[in-house]
Amino acid sequence: MVRYCLLSVLAVFLVLGGFWQPYDPDAVDILARHSGMTASHLLGTDHLGRDVLSRIMAGGWRTTCVILAVGLTGFVGGTFLGTAAAVLGTWRETLILRCCEFFIMVPTLVVALTAAAIFGLSPLSAALALGLAGVGPHALLAHTLSKRVLGQPFILAAQSLGVSSFGMISRHLLPNTLPLMFAYVGNQAGLAVVAYASLAFIGLGADPSEPDWGAMVFEYRVFIFDHPMLMIWPGTTIAITVSALNWAFDDFQA
Amino acid sequence: MPSKILSGLTAALLAASVFVAASATAAAEPLRVGATYITSGTDPAKGSNGWALTSHGVGENLFTVDKEGKLVSELAEKAERTGDLTWTITLKADRRFSDGTPVTAKTLAAGFDNTFANNKAALATGGKLNFEAAGDLTLKVTTEKPVPLIQSLFAEWPLIAYKPVGDGNAVFTGPYRIAGFKTDASIKLEPNAYFAASEKRSPVEFRKFGDAQTMTLALESGELDLAFGLPSEVVTRLKANPELTTKSFPVGYQYLAFFNTTRPLLGDVKVRQALDLAFDRKELSAAISGGEPATGAFASYFPFAGRQARPTDLAKAAALLDAAGWTKGASGILEKDGRPLRLLAITYPQRPDLVTMLPVVKAELARIGIAVDTQVVENISQVAAAGDFDITLWAQHTAPSGDPAFFLNSMLRSGASLNYAKYASPDFDAILNRFAAEGDPAKRVAIALDAQARLFADAPASFLVSPVWYVGVSKRLKNYEPWGSDYHVLRADIGEAK
Numbered sequence: 001m002v003r004y005c006l007l008s009v010l011a012v013f014l015v016l017g018g019f020w021q022p023y024d025p026d027a028v029d030i031l032a033r034h035s036g037m038t039a040s041h042l043l044g045t046d047h048l049g050r051d052v053l054s055r056i057m058a059g060g061w062r063t064t065c066v067i068l069a070v071g072l073t074g075f076v077g078g079t080f081l082g083t084a085a086a087v088l089g090t091w092r093e094t095l096i097l098r099c100c101e102f103f104i105m106v107p108t109l110v111v112a113l114t115a116a117a118i119f120g121l122s123p124l125s126a127a128l129a130l131g132l133a134g135v136g137p138h139a140l141l142a143h144t145l146s147k148r149v150l151g152q153p154f155i156l157a158a159q160s161l162g163v164s165s166f167g168m169i170s171r172h173l174l175p176n177t178l179p180l181m182f183a184y185v186g187n188q189a190g191l192a193v194v195a196y197a198s199l200a201f202i203g204l205g206a207d208p209s210e211p212d213w214g215a216m217v218f219e220y221r222v223f224i225f226d227h228p229m230l231m232i233w234p235g236t237t238i239a240i241t242v243s244a245l246n247w248a249f250d251d252f253q254a
Numbered sequence: 255m256p257s258k259i260l261s262g263l264t265a266a267l268l269a270a271s272v273f274v275a276a277s278a279t280a281a282a283e284p285l286r287v288g289a290t291y292i293t294s295g296t297d298p299a300k301g302s303n304g305w306a307l308t309s310h311g312v313g314e315n316l317f318t319v320d321k322e323g324k325l326v327s328e329l330a331e332k333a334e335r336t337g338d339l340t341w342t343i344t345l346k347a348d349r350r351f352s353d354g355t356p357v358t359a360k361t362l363a364a365g366f367d368n369t370f371a372n373n374k375a376a377l378a379t380g381g382k383l384n385f386e387a388a389g390d391l392t393l394k395v396t397t398e399k400p401v402p403l404i405q406s407l408f409a410e411w412p413l414i415a416y417k418p419v420g421d422g423n424a425v426f427t428g429p430y431r432i433a434g435f436k437t438d439a440s441i442k443l444e445p446n447a448y449f450a451a452s453e454k455r456s457p458v459e460f461r462k463f464g465d466a467q468t469m470t471l472a473l474e475s476g477e478l479d480l481a482f483g484l485p486s487e488v489v490t491r492l493k494a495n496p497e498l499t500t501k502s503f504p505v506g507y508q509y510l511a512f513f514n515t516t517r518p519l520l521g522d523v524k525v526r527q528a529l530d531l532a533f534d535r536k537e538l539s540a541a542i543s544g545g546e547p548a549t550g551a552f553a554s555y556f557p558f559a560g561r562q563a564r565p566t567d568l569a570k571a572a573a574l575l576d577a578a579g580w581t582k583g584a585s586g587i588l589e590k591d592g593r594p595l596r597l598l599a600i601t602y603p604q605r606p607d608l609v610t611m612l613p614v615v616k617a618e619l620a621r622i623g624i625a626v627d628t629q630v631v632e633n634i635s636q637v638a639a640a641g642d643f644d645i646t647l648w649a650q651h652t653a654p655s656g657d658p659a660f661f662l663n664s665m666l667r668s669g670a671s672l673n674y675a676k677y678a679s680p681d682f683d684a685i686l687n688r689f690a691a692e693g694d695p696a697k698r699v700a701i702a703l704d705a706q707a708r709l710f711a712d713a714p715a716s717f718l719v720s721p722v723w724y725v726g727v728s729k730r731l732k733n734y735e736p737w738g739s740d741y742h743v744l745r746a747d748i749g750e751a752k
Contacts (some may be wrong), residue, residue, distance in 0.1 A: 024620075026613065026616060026617050027617055027619070027620075027622060028537065028541070028613065028617035030537050030540045030541060047487060047541075047610075048610075048613060048614060048617075049540055095305045120629075132737050159625070168613075177698070197553065205628060207627055207628050208609070208612065208613070208629070208630050209612060209613040209616050209626075209628045210626055221467060222485060222487050223487065225489075225491055226487075226491055
């Protein structure tokens with residue numbers, strides 16, 4: 001229960017950042033720079049007087065978009081390919097699986113970096129790159145789960161009764177594989193957060209003024225000795241988000 | 255007893271060996287210098303290598319600008335005008351290239367011919383120059399356009415003096431010679447044995463850092479003796495370090511914003527004028543913790559600099575945008591025919607101050623309803639030349655030869671090779687043409703002021719900050735005095751404490 005509460009609080013915080021922040025996250029106020037934690041700036045201000053909490057909230061929404069898009073891309077693509085391979089069988093199964101294994105061979109970050117260099121880094125481009133790179137593992141898992149279900153007696157019974165392929169997949173196969181697939185997507189969400197933060201930290205093709213958490217860690221590294229909280233806040237936010245996602249979905253899986 | 259003597263002798267011999275080896279090591283210990291830039295190659299005719307090689311202490315010019323900003327002779331003794339387009343330059347005797355061969359008019363002419371054939375930036379002031387050696391130390395120069403002060407032209411950065419030796423290689427005359435070069439990483443320098451007092455100079459290992467913060471950490475950890483171009487944010491911290499000395503100095507550089515006049519949104523002069531009025535230069539100066547609001551194209555200590563800080567007037571900027579047909583949309587961003595006023599502003603990491611200024615520029619333009627996307631690119635020259643930007647934040651020494659004409663001719667004249675704003679104004683060009691016929695310094699100041707007034711009106715660029723730069727030095731280089739911006743980082747008088 002505590003885990004779900006934590007996840008709910010996190011979700012509210014992340015989504016809220018898309019619609020409201022205490023201050024404009026890009027607004028500069030040189031006179032208020034490095035204010036430290038005050039009542040008006042709960043997490044202080046940075047070297048340009050921008051409100052750190054507002055920037056973290058805005059970055060949270062961008063991260064949320066990445067989590068959702070990565071999950072959706074991997075989930076939809078992987079489930080479709082993995083299930084299709086298991087159901088189709090023969091050489092088509094082999095072809096699909098070899099293609100998925102090829103996806104796994106190429107490191108995710110390399111794919112994402114290449115995409116960022118070509119298309120620029122935005123939540124959408126990063127999510128598509130990370131999501132497509134995640135299709136392979138999702139598909140292999142979906143295939144394994146589907147094969148296991150397809151070997152069950154009730155599937156053989158359905159086939160004997162002449163149930164169509166579509167009906168078998170929608171009524172018997174997917175209901176048995178999707179819960180585990182969903183848990184897997186949740187587990188991967190934490191990795192997506194870290195991957196997006198890494199891409200933003202590297203900054204290839206990114207808009208450096210956008211308040212991504214990884215970009216903030218990079219931008220504020222200059223102040224690691226003089227104003228360490230500037231780095232600690234976005235770093236801590238990444239850590240809490242990843243931990244909460246992993247914790248919650250581990251529980252779900254269990 | 256004999257064994258004791260033998261042991262004693264052995265110990266003495268070992269101690270002497272260690273002492274000699276240590277002395278030799280200390281003598282050969284290179285000075286470790288860091289910066290966020292390095293020459294892109296050793297071909298002096300390519301790109302801005304001429305500037306970088308002079309900055310690295312490898313090359314020299316015929317004339318240069320000294321510590322006080324005065325135009326002085328370097329390899330040349332004097333220059334005399336012999337006609338409207340002809341000059342005779344007398345070289346200093348007894349100067350040698352780093353390979354020991356004498357500096358002659360013939361070898362320098364070959365080098366300059368190569369530069370004028372391969373580097374368009376060299377054409378900015380006098381057009382194509384022809385060279386003829388009239389003796390070992392006499393060089394006759396014919397310019398394409400009248401040049402009132404040839405000394406100033408030969409102090410421009412593309413006109414580094416060298417002896418070409420084929421395949422883009424060259425031999426130079428500066429206090430150091432290149433002993434090794436790794437592209438985009440480091441350059442090893444040795445004292446040029448044919449330059450005065452070479453025995454007093456240590457070799458130098460010059461490293462490029464992709465990031466000024468990394469360079470700062472290298473300085474703090476004792477890996478550098480000189481870090482050139484420290485980020486202003488770290489200066490307070492470094493000043494508390496007893497092992498280091500931090501020095502600041504005003505530079506001839508200007509931080510400016512070029513507006514790409516060929517882009518649809520910035521083709522309208524009213525929009526460009528509005529951008530110029532929206533910039534709060536005091537805020538920009540404060541953001542980089544060093545420098546003054548720019549008064550124009552030149553640092554305020556030059557006689558041809560503007561006298562008043564450029565104005566900030568958001569109401570006037572808004573009125574100009576309104577007159578240009580831009581009205582606020584539902585999102586608060588200005589729109590015209592349903593199209594938002596969204597601009598792309600770029601800069602480059604080699605000048606960390608510009609990266610700091612980028613989000614401030616974004617915030618300032620947001621105040622008048624202009625949305626800005628920002629980008630930091632490594633290869634700014636290529637991107638700027640390709641025109642893939644609306645605004646580019648740029649750092650430029652605008653009077654490297656102590657004269658205003660070179661910058662204006664090379665970066666803002668119609669069709670100039672470095673005219674990234676693609677600014678084309680016959681009126682402005684006509685003002686610049688007056689430089690060619692005017693040798694009186696006071697009148698050249700007036701021409702420069704006229705040119706700046708035209709720039710303020712047409713706004714192809716916005717002059718933002720006249721910066722102050724910082725260097726950090728170890729105890730070994732505590733006597734190093736920075737001057738001349740980054741045109742003379744390594745010099746014969748580097749100030750090494752022995």
